[in-house]
Amino acid sequence: MDLISIVEQLDDPAAAALAGVLAGLVFGVSAERSRFCLRAAAVEMARGRLGPRMAVWLLTFSTALLWTQGLHWSGMLDLSESRWLASPGTLSGAVIGGLVFGVGMVLARGCPGRLLVLGATGNLRAILSGLVFAVVAQMSLRGILSPLREAASGAWVMKGPNPNLLATFGLPQEMGIAIGVAFALLALLIARRAAVSHSVLLFGSGVGFAVAIGWALTYALSRVSFDPVPVGSLTFSGPSADTLMFFLSSGSALNFDIGLVPAVATGAFASAWAAGRLEWQGWDGARSMRRYLSGAALMGFGAMTAGGCTIGAGVTGGSTFALTAWVALISMWLGGMVADRFIDGLAPLPAGASPAPLSTARG
Template structure:
């Protein structure tokens, strides 16, 4: 795609939104067909299993790293220009926000990206929880929860006025990130083979990681030819969900990558589920289930904004450029999810059996 020709044709803001739409469609199709979900992977691991959900998550994570690091070696992308790397990160936010997000992810039965994918398949539970997540994220960004978020994030931040680049901090060569990604990919293939995962699902799982690379490379290319500043970013669902919500509520909406991303994921998942004849309406089982999901959605909204991103924004997008706080937030999300599953779901099942 000739980015300069696209900008000259439709201008910079619509071009950014179109690139977001393209990234979102690829993500939506791939995530729907692969059933990619960090919550499901964390729950499997917490229960002592190395099942198909862990295999899919590892493959998505590893291919995201491989595609992005490969693009950087080819000169198609520069991680230092990414918005996540160019601003200070918060270690305290990564830990506290990650733990809160991970707990909320289990309660809501899905991360924001997964909820958006499910919403497009007719899941009314996911639609409701996703809207609550977007409202909570906006409240945490600039509403009544923003003060608490700011105070917690300021407790411990990265030095030097930017995020920590793990590769340079560890003294690894330029191809070190690619080798790490290939190592995780080998692990993913081993686990996939043990679980007899088909080639189609493996292809779609890697497609989620590819979507992240498309976002990074396309916004970097756009920033290189634009007269106005353009954020170099990729797939994440905390800020974009809040921004998309406000886009439809304010009188002078502004187009950007985020505004195209969320509708793109919805469209991609809808097309994939319709083609596979998996679209069907589903509602809440009971009031208790609804309360649980609403609570989890609020926790995810606040936790994601505090952590600097959701399970996709930190766990795949941020990790693919080796942003220090992203890796710490991802680890914290896994811990929060596993502890919550043990305390809420596993103990709950045991209590019912007794």
């Protein structure tokens, strides 16, 4: 059965939601198995280490770059139609939102994607933090915080479409693939020194591959669907808020994002269940609760101001070489590293506060 037949049988919104389900399941399983987390990688760097978390993040990023740029180079994807390159970008929003988000992810001990994965395995801290993130994201997009977001984003808006860094520097399209290969080689070098297992590396690549699946499916649907289908891929800022409203109100339509978020949780749950990692986890006390929830709130505002979270702006947006996506990603790294230094003081994390260490077994 071809794509046109599937769209005719399901209708356009349901087909878009199914695409979100497919990408979300791959992401959920891969993120749970690899423990992908930009916050953990930023903490490693802030503490002067290039360890397993950095290896996994770099491999995820390089995989997304390689597949996305490869699809674009082959003509199977036109990135100029994505919102990252088709609309004007805001540098002030990328910087301010990225820095705020970076601080929030350190306080909450995870980005929105990581909180969704952890919540699916029974982490009550992550579930409540994820809900706070979604509510504040909605408040920042259309609610009481939207004027503040608009002021931050509107301070420096570029004229015309968001610049493509490759085109800006006069580089050929093939250079995007070469940069992806360079990041992959660096990731494998760090992974070898940190004795990261082959299975963790495989699933780390799967996280990046899920981003490519999102790009490929949404672009293919945009070619055959009667209704407009935005060309995009994984992100958890807008989709988290939209999914929450979908289940709280009537009249909301299915789309890629509505399929994505539940599928990520389902994939993570299935992966943790199969590996025997399902476990209820609660709060360590009122101080811990304040920290997690304030971090989640900062991430909600920061993500909407920056145009995406660590996945949406950092990996999905970064894979297009959009200027503001890379600025937002760098700002998130800087915000996270500074927050770790001045909030956690380079001290060891409390017991149980961070995900379990990556396996060092070869396999």
